[in-house]
Amino acid sequence: xxxxxxxxxxxxxxxxxxxxxxxxxxxxxxxxxxxxxxxxxxxxxxxxxxxxxxxxxxxxxxxxxxxxxxxxxxxxxxxxxxxxxxxxxxxxxxxxxxxxxxxxxxxxxxxxxxxxxxxxxxxxxxxxxxxxxxxxxxxxxxxxxxxxxxxxxxxxxxxxxxxxxxxxxxxxxx
Ligand SMILES: Cc1cc2nc3c(=O)[nH]c(=O)nc-3n(C[C@H](O)[C@H](O)[C@H](O)COP(=O)(O)O)c2cc1C
Numbered sequence: 001x002x003x004x005x006x007x008x009x010x011x012x013x014x015x016x017x018x019x020x021x022x023x024x025x026x027x028x029x030x031x032x033x034x035x036x037x038x039x040x041x042x043x044x045x046x047x048x049x050x051x052x053x054x055x056x057x058x059x060x061x062x063x064x065x066x067x068x069x070x071x072x073x074x075x076x077x078x079x080x081x082x083x084x085x086x087x088x089x090x091x092x093x094x095x096x097x098x099x100x101x102x103x104x105x106x107x108x109x110x111x112x113x114x115x116x117x118x119x120x121x122x123x124x125x126x127x128x129x130x131x132x133x134x135x136x137x138x139x140x141x142x143x144x145x146x147x148x149x150x151x152x153x154x155x156x157x158x159x160x161x162x163x164x165x166x167x168x169x170x171x172x173x174x
Contacts (some may be wrong), residue, residue: 008105012034015071015125029121029167029168029169030167030168031167032164032165032166032167032172033052033053033054033165033166033167034052034054034088034089034163034164034166034169035040035050035051035052035088035089035093035097035164035165035166036050036051036052036054036086036087036088036089037049037050037051037089037093037096037097037100037128037146038050038051038054038066038068038074038078038084038085038086038087039084039085039087039115039122039123039124040074040078040081040083040084040085041077041081041083041121041122041123042075042080042081042082042083042120042121042122043080043081044076044077044078044079044080044081045076045077045080045081045092045106046077046106046110046123047073047076047078047105047106047131048074048100048109048110048123049068049072049073049074049100049101050097050098050100050101051066051068051086051159052166053066053067053068053103053145054066054067054086056111057149060150060157061151062151062152062155063137063149063150063151064086064134064150064152065109065147065148066084066086066146066147066148066150067142067145067146067148068145068146068148069144069145069157070144070145070146071144073106075146078115078136078148079139079146081121081136081172082135082136083120083121083122083133083135083136084120084122084134084136084148084150085118085120085122085123085132085133085134086130086131086132086134086150087090087124087125087128087130087131087132088128088129088130088131088132089129089161089163090127090128090129090158090162090163090164091126091161091163091164092126092127092160092161093125093127093164094164094171096113096114096125096171097111097164097171099112102117106169109146113125113126113127114126114127118131118133118153118154118156119133119153120133120134120135120153120154122134124156127161128156128158129157129161129163130155130156130159131154131155131156132152132154132155133152133153133154133156134150134151134152134153135148135150135151135153136148136149136150137150137151145149162174167173
């Protein structure tokens, strides 16, 4: 670091736990992220939810992580099936994202879109930008959420298309 560099130290505001939580939520709203629909199917049933908490872990072996709220309607099915498919959405999927990110009944969430199966049996959205079909390898405790470490067994890509990004509590296209 150059000797002339200045690092300003912000004085953190003293706040209650609720205020800190809201402050954190507001900060995270500024963290733009790709929108995905995470699906599962198997003995535990069919389920799916909208998710931005998806991140690459390593390519050796191809592994990603997904954070799943323990109170989510999809939680029992995902943890029972131990498989999931991460479908990264394009700009044309805003309505689909609202359906999977709200309180719509499971059957209705999957209606009106076309789905296929890759390796695991979890539904892959036919016109997703990418579908990453995964086996859940480990589940870690993240408090209100579980952190699912998932090995990617199959990948399907669709060329072209614009990404759907969630930023500032709104959908954007890039
Ligand atoms: C843009 C967006 C991103 C979301 N990201 C996540 C996520 O990463 N993990 C999660 O568990 N829920 C996430 N959710 C919430 C779930 O989609 C939501 O809990 C679920 O679909 C609706 O609740 P229910 O399935 O319990 O009825 C997100 C919702 C939206 C709209």
